[in-house]
Amino acid sequence: MISLFNKPEQANLKIEDDRTGLEIDTLRRALADNLFYNQGKFPEIATKNDYYMALAYTVRDRLLQRWLNTTQTYLDKDVKLVAYLSAEFLLGPHLGNNLLNLGIYDQVKQAVTASGLDLDELLAQEEEPGLGNGGLGRLAACYMESLATLEIPAIGYGIRYEFGIFDQEIRDGWQVEITDKWLQFGNPWELARPEAAVMVKLGGRTESYIDENGHYQSRWIPDRVVKGIPYDTPIVGYRVNTANTLRLWRAEAPESFDFQMFNVGDYYGAVDQKVYSENLTKVLYPNDEPIQGKQLRLEQQYFFVSCSLQDMIRMHLYTGKNLDTFHTRFAVQLNDTHPAIGIAELMRLLVDEHHFPWETAWEITQQTFGFTNHTLLPEALEKWPIDLFGSLLPRHLEIIYEINRRFLDQVRLKYLGDDARLARLSLIDESGPRYVRMAHLACVGSHAINGVAALHSELLKRDTLRDFYELWPEKFSNKTNGVTPRRWIALSNPRMTALITQKIGDRWLTHLEDLRQLEPFAENASFRQEWRQIKRAIKQDLAAYILAKTGIAVNPDSLFDIQVKRIHEYKRQHLNVLHIITLYHRLKQDPNLDIPPRTFIFGGKAAPGYFMAKLIIKLITSVADVVNHDPDMRDRLKVVFLPDYNVTLGQRVYPAADLSEQISTAGKEASGTGNMKFSMNGALTIGTLDGANIEIREEAGAENFFLFGLTAQEVYDLQARGYHPWDYYQGNGQLKTVLDLLAGGYFSHGDTQLFRPLIDSLLYHDPFLLLADYQSYIDCQEMVSQAYKDQEKWTRMSILNTARMGKFSSDRAIREYCEEIWHTQAVPITLKAYVQADAGLRVPNSGVK
Numbered sequence: 001m002i003s004l005f006n007k008p009e010q011a012n013l014k015i016e017d018d019r020t021g022l023e024i025d026t027l028r029r030a031l032a033d034n035l036f037y038n039q040g041k042f043p044e045i046a047t048k049n050d051y052y053m054a055l056a057y058t059v060r061d062r063l064l065q066r067w068l069n070t071t072q073t074y075l076d077k078d079v080k081l082v083a084y085l086s087a088e089f090l091l092g093p094h095l096g097n098n099l100l101n102l103g104i105y106d107q108v109k110q111a112v113t114a115s116g117l118d119l120d121e122l123l124a125q126e127e128e129p130g131l132g133n134g135g136l137g138r139l140a141a142c143y144m145e146s147l148a149t150l151e152i153p154a155i156g157y158g159i160r161y162e163f164g165i166f167d168q169e170i171r172d173g174w175q176v177e178i179t180d181k182w183l184q185f186g187n188p189w190e191l192a193r194p195e196a197a198v199m200v201k202l203g204g205r206t207e208s209y210i211d212e213n214g215h216y217q218s219r220w221i222p223d224r225v226v227k228g229i230p231y232d233t234p235i236v237g238y239r240v241n242t243a244n245t246l247r248l249w250r251a252e253a254p255e256s257f258d259f260q261m262f263n264v265g266d267y268y269g270a271v272d273q274k275v276y277s278e279n280l281t282k283v284l285y286p287n288d289e290p291i292q293g294k295q296l297r298l299e300q301q302y303f304f305v306s307c308s309l310q311d312m313i314r315m316h317l318y319t320g321k322n323l324d325t326f327h328t329r330f331a332v333q334l335n336d337t338h339p340a341i342g343i344a345e346l347m348r349l350l351v352d353e354h355h356f357p358w359e360t361a362w363e364i365t366q367q368t369f370g371f372t373n374h375t376l377l378p379e380a381l382e383k384w385p386i387d388l389f390g391s392l393l394p395r396h397l398e399i400i401y402e403i404n405r406r407f408l409d410q411v412r413l414k415y416l417g418d419d420a421r422l423a424r425l426s427l428i429d430e431s432g433p434r435y436v437r438m439a440h441l442a443c444v445g446s447h448a449i450n451g452v453a454a455l456h457s458e459l460l461k462r463d464t465l466r467d468f469y470e471l472w473p474e475k476f477s478n479k480t481n482g483v484t485p486r487r488w489i490a491l492s493n494p495r496m497t498a499l500i501t502q503k504i505g506d507r508w509l510t511h512l513e514d515l516r517q518l519e520p521f522a523e524n525a526s527f528r529q530e531w532r533q534i535k536r537a538i539k540q541d542l543a544a545y546i547l548a549k550t551g552i553a554v555n556p557d558s559l560f561d562i563q564v565k566r567i568h569e570y571k572r573q574h575l576n577v578l579h580i581i582t583l584y585h586r587l588k589q590d591p592n593l594d595i596p597p598r599t600f601i602f603g604g605k606a607a608p609g610y611f612m613a614k615l616i617i618k619l620i621t622s623v624a625d626v627v628n629h630d631p632d633m634r635d636r637l638k639v640v641f642l643p644d645y646n647v648t649l650g651q652r653v654y655p656a657a658d659l660s661e662q663i664s665t666a667g668k669e670a671s672g673t674g675n676m677k678f679s680m681n682g683a684l685t686i687g688t689l690d691g692a693n694i695e696i697r698e699e700a701g702a703e704n705f706f707l708f709g710l711t712a713q714e715v716y717d718l719q720a721r722g723y724h725p726w727d728y729y730q731g732n733g734q735l736k737t738v739l740d741l742l743a744g745g746y747f748s749h750g751d752t753q754l755f756r757p758l759i760d761s762l763l764y765h766d767p768f769l770l771l772a773d774y775q776s777y778i779d780c781q782e783m784v785s786q787a788y789k790d791q792e793k794w795t796r797m798s799i800l801n802t803a804r805m806g807k808f809s810s811d812r813a814i815r816e817y818c819e820e821i822w823h824t825q826a827v828p829i830t831l832k833a834y835v836q837a838d839a840g841l842r843v844p845n846s847g848v849k
C-alpha cells in the first residue's frame with residue numbers, strides 16, 4: 001500500500017533498469033549490487049544467507065512495479081476489495097513461488113548458476129513464515145494467491161507474530177518444541193509501514209452520556225492503548241500483473257519509554273507498557289482445535305481486527321466516500337470465529353466514533369461480513385467468559401448485549417414462547433458460567449455463513465448451527481476448499497508439471513479443469529511408464545532426504561504410504577499404527593507373506609498441551625524403532641516419523657506419495673486440504689466418507705479410491721445407541737493381538753505403562769471409533785496391497801486421480817466466494833513504469849494534501 005503520507009519532492013534520478021531487467025547479465029549485476037548495497041558484503045565474506053537475501057531483493061525489485069501499480073489502480077478506480085481476516089496465514093517460503101508466478105524461474109536459475117551459486121541451496125536458506133497451525137492458516141495463504149491470480153482486488157489482514165509455529169525436534173521419540181525465530185536474519189519480503197500505524201484501546205471502562213441531540217451515547221475510557229504497526233507483504237498472482245497486499249500487524253507501546261515514570265525512578269514501570277504491548281504479537285498460539293481461552297489470545301484477536309477495520313475506514317474516507325457505503329467497498333471474510341469480534345468492533349467504530357444510528361450501522365455491518373466455519377469439534381468453538389471479555393472489552397460487551405437484545409426480540413417474534421430455542425440461539429451462554437459465543441455473534445452479524453466441504457456444510461445446518469439455519473436458510477452455503485496448483489503442483493512437482501504441459505499445454509495451471517484432457521493418456525502404456533518414472537525419481541529424492549534427516553534407509557520401490565497433518569485423535573494417526581502393527585505381526589507369523597514392501601511416513605506437530613497427541617508421536621517413533629530394526633522384516637516394512645512438518649516439507653512429501661492417508665472419523669474433518677494436494681500429485685487415497693474425501697472420490701471415481709469405515713450417519717447412530725469398544729476388542733482376535741502387543745510393552749522395551757493411557761482410552765471410550773473402523777480399514781489396506789502389485793492398473797488410477805482433481809483448485813473456490821458472497825469482479829492491472837529511466841520520478845496525481 002503506497003504510503004499516503006509525506007510525498008517526496010520531484011527528484012531527478014537516473015535509474016538503471018537493473019531493478020526490473022530480466023536479461024541474465026542484468027540479473028547477475030543486480031545480484032552483485034544487492035549483495036554489496038543491501039547486504040554490505042563482498043563475495044569473500046558473504047554467507048549463503050547473504051546471497052539468499054541479495055537474490056530476494058533482486059526478485060522483490062521485479063515485483064514492486066506490479067505491487068505499486070496494483071495499489072495505485074485500486075486507489076484510482078472505485079473497486080470493491082475483499083478483506084480476508086485471519087489470525088493465521090501459513091504462507092510457506094516466498095522465493096520459489098515468486099519466481100514461478102513472475103515467470104522468471106529459468107532466467108534467475110541461469111543467472112544464479114552463472115554467478116557460481118546453486119539456486120536450490122539459496123531457496124533452502126529461506127526461513128518459512130510459519131504464521132499458522134495447519135489447515136485454516138494454509139487455506140488463507142492459498143486463497144490469497146488465487147485472489148491475486150484471478151486479479152481480484154483483495155487485502156489479507158493478520159498478525160505479524162514475532163515467533164510463529166514452533167520448530168519440532170524428536171528427541172528419544174518425543175516431540176520437543178523449539179522457538180521459531182523466523183525473523184532472526186530479517187525478512188526481505190515485507191515492508192514496514194510505520195506511517196500507517198493505528199492506535200488500539202484495551203481494558204478500562206465505559207461511561208454513558210446523552211449527546212447534544214439527546215441521543216444515548218457511550219464512551220470508552222481504556223486503561224491501555226497499543227500502537228499497531230502494519231507490515232506489508234506482496235502476494236503476486238500467477239502470470240498476471242496483480243500483486244495484492246498481505247498486511248500483518250505488530251504491536252508496540254505508543255510511547256516506547258515513559259520518561260515520567262523513569263524520572264520518578266520507576267524504571268521497570270517505564271518499560272512495562274513497552275514489554276506488555278509488544279507481548280501482544282509475540283507468539284502464535286500453537287493449538288488448532290482445542291481452545292485455551294487465554295486473555296492474550298482475545299487481545300491478539302481484538303488487536304489485529306481493530307487495526308484492520310480502522311485501516312479500511314481510513315482507506316474508504318481517503319477516497320472521499322461516506323461510511324454508509326462501506327459495505328459496497330469492502331467484503332470482509334471472517335476466517336473462522338477468531339476475528340469475529342470484528343462485528344462488535346465495526347459497530348463501535350460506526351456508532352461511537354462516526355456517530356451512525358444503530359440501525360444503519362447494523363445494516364452496514366451485516367452486509368460487510370461473511371463467516372466461514374472450519375470445524376465441528378465442540379471444543380474448538382470459541383466462547384469467552386463474560387468477566388474476562390468485559391474486563392478487556394467493556395464497550396464491546398455492551399454492544400454485544402444490545403445486538404443480542406434486538407436479535408432475541410426478532411427470534412421471539414418468529415418463535416413465540418420457545419424459550420429453549422432463545423437460550424440456544426442467544427449470543428450469551430447462560431447455561432452455567434456465562435460465556436460470549438463467538439460463532440453466534442458471527443452468524444448474527446454476517447450476511448453469509450459457509451462450511452468448507454459439502455458434508456461439513458450439511459452437518460453445520462443439521463447440528464452445530466441448526467437453529468441459525470432454520471432462522472436464516474438463505475445465509476447458508478457450501479464452499480468446498482481448494483488449494484493453489486501453483487505451489488502444490490508446479491513448484492512442488494516440476495517433473496510431473498513438465499510432462500503434463502508437454503501433453504496438454506500449460507493453461508491447466510490457471511484452469512485446472514483442463515487436467516481432464518489427461519484421461520486418454522491413462523490408456524497409453526508409454527505415458528504410464530513416464531508417469532511411473534517421475535514418481536520413482538521423486539520417491540528417490542525423498543528417500544535421500546529421509547536418510548539425511550533420520551538416518552533411516554527406505555526403499556524407493558516400496559509403496560510410500562503417507563500421513564502428514566496435525567496430530568489429533570480425530571485424524572486417527574493411531575489407527576494407521578494399528579495397521580502397521582497388524583502387518584508387522586502377520587509378517588512375523590508368516591515371513592513369506594506376499595505383500596509389496598511398504599514405507600509408512602508420518603509427519604505433523606502436536607499442540608504442546610495436548611498429551612494424547614504427543615503420546616501418539618511417541619507411539620509412532622516406538623513402533624518405528626522395533627520394525628526398522630527387526631531383521632525378519634527384511635526391509636519390507638519401514639516406518640518413518642519426519643520431524644518438523646511444515647509447508648516446505650509438504651512440498652517435498654505430497655509429490656512422493658503412492659497412498660494418501662485420509663482416515664479421520666466420518667463427520668470430524670471439516671474438509672481436509674492435504675487430501676487434495678496428494679491426489680493432484682497422483683497419490684491414491686485410502687479414506688473415510690469424511691470432509692472433502694467424499695468429493696474427491698466423486699470426482700476421481702469410486703473405483704479409483706480406497707474407501708473404508710463408517711459413514712457420518714453410522715457414527716452418529718452407533719454413538720446414539722451406545723458404543724462399547726471393548727466388544728470390538730473381544731470380538732476381533734487380530735485386533736486383540738495388536739492391542740495386547742502394545743499393552744504388553746512389545747514396542748516400549750517392556751514398559752507396560754507408557755501407552756496405557758492410549759490403550760485404556762481405546763478400550764473404554766474410543767471417542768473416535770478406531771476399534772469400530774479397524775477391520776474395515778485393515779481389509780481396505782489389503783486391497784491396496786493387491787492393487788499395488790498391478791503397477792499398470794495402479795498407474796492408470798494415479799493418472800485418473802490427477803486428471804480429475806480440477807475441482808479442488810483454490811481458483812474454483814475463490815470464484816464461488818466472489819460470485820455468491822463477496823460480489824467482486826476482477827480488475828486487471830496495466831503495468832506503467834513508475835520510474836522512467838530518462839524522465840526521473842513520476843509522482844502520481846493523487847491530490848492528497
Ligand code: 26W
Pocket residue numbers: 133134135136137139287288289290291292336374375380382452481669670671672673691
Ligand atoms: C482456538 C484454537 C483453534 C485454532 C484453529 C481452533 C480451531 C482452529 C482451526 C479452525 C482448525 C483448523 O485448521 N481447521 C481445519 O481447517 C481446514 C481449512 O478449512 C480444514 O480443511 C480442516 O478440515 C480443518 O480441521
